[in-house]
Amino acid sequence: MKNKQKLFEDIVYGIFLILGLISVASVLLITIYLLISGIPAIKEIGLIKFMFGSTWKPTAASPEYGILPFILTSIYGTAGAIIIGVPIGFLTAVYVAKIAPPKVKRVIGNAVGLLAGIPSVVYGLVGMMVLVPGIKKIFNIADGASLLAAIIVLAVMILPSIIKVSVTALEAVPQEYEDASLSLGATPIETYFRVTVPAAKSGIAAAVVLGVGRAIGEAMAVMMVSGNVANMPSLFQSVRFLTTAVASEMSYAAGLQREALFSIALVLFLFIMLINATLNFFLKRSKED
Amino acid sequence: MRSTKRKLYIGLMKTLMGIAVTLTCGLLIFLIIYVMFKGIPNITWELLSSKPSYLSDTIGILPDILNTLYLVISTLIIVLPLGVGAAVYLTEYARNKKFVAAIEYASETLSGIPSIIYGLVGMLFFCQFLGMKTSILAGAMTMVIMNLPTVIRTTQESLKTVPQSYRDGAFGLGAGKWRVIRTVVLPGCVDGVITGCILSVGRILGETAALLFTAGFAHALNGVIEGLTSSGATLTVALYVYAKEQGEFEVAFAIAAILMILTFLINLSANMVGSYYKKRRNI
Structure with missing residues (x-):
């Protein structure tokens, strides 16, 4: 009877252990699959030629597989989205975390949640119908589907993550810091920007890195507004991201074209892993602060 | 006396913050009004209740609605036991700190991986290696991996609120570990499971890139069994195909409006569940 009970508990333990390990197994599965399917094409094309070749013509008579345009477009696009999105998100976060009365705070909080929940294809659709024609008209170019359109859509899409994480970081700053600054004669606004924000800098950095991850990984919305031609990045030209x-x-x-696509995914995956490591570094530091 | 420089600084920061908040809120209001204005007039009963027909040249999104439903339900059926089990293991069983850290790191990594990569690996593993072909089921399996971190996290958070004394009491009465988990721990994490469910539904509804290559984009009207094993577009995929490939913007906006309304309902219910359980805990 005792033994039977123990055996039963051991089986239950085993089941839970397996369930616990599924996420680890999934990460391994994804990594291994990307490596196995991504490396052959890189080997065949040559790492330098693949990473730094500036022409992507997989269907030409003498095909070329250079993904530098995609890498640079992804970097420029993300940088642009960060330059526009971070100041707006950061300032909104300071207002929400420190100044807004509770009711306003709740309303903005719900608004940000809604922005985060809207599917990316809806952003893409609105970008396609509003931004692309708008850019075409304002800048007087042949086609508005461009890097600029993608940057604006991405900036909007990373706003919610930046606001949410920054607000959490700002709210975690101890009240005493602010009290000390206020009693020394600083006004509330000065206190928030010169005491609270520096104290929450690791958390805000984490918010920015999270935004970078979101922007570099976004596919559908960007696909709908960027025109999708494998050009070297330029603000008013049609571009293609990783x-x-x-x-x-x-x-x-x-054939090789398909394998090269897996290699592109592998490059994207390495970028994301790098970003995740940076994110973890900042999150850890903000916990220690 | 405040110097002019200080006054300028304060004024500038206030203005900048005002602009930022106005932009953020204005953006949302614009999105809602624009999509609703363009979409709602195009939502007709015919659109909702029929399938696309080449003969009469009409478009219906009933197959897409059903596909979305099949996908959401099959994903939840699989992901809930897996996620809750993993969370129970992490909070109730695991003793080795490094081991727990590895699992938590893995689920953080999963939540950072872009959906297009899930799509590729899902296509290679589920569709080709496991022979599921391009089907709703393969899409659901991909969604399971994607939503696993969410369910684990929300369940874990609510498990942490179950007081240790409850467990000690049950153990003291001679209950075995499994019995304690079944009768004390699991009932305590209902709110976490519900929240995880709602968040997952939101994520599945909004997902496109990962489904394009795993679940495909057919518009055939299928029953449940047939639906699971055949290729089918969800609402988001249908929106993409209609807008980008076929230029049917009226249908695309109608789907966008439906998706916006669903997003709103999902956020609302997540908030309601959150505050309901918070209130009940405080009593």
């Missing part, structure tokens, strides 16, 4: 390079050719590619 994500959209994979998405746009996957459905019909075959």
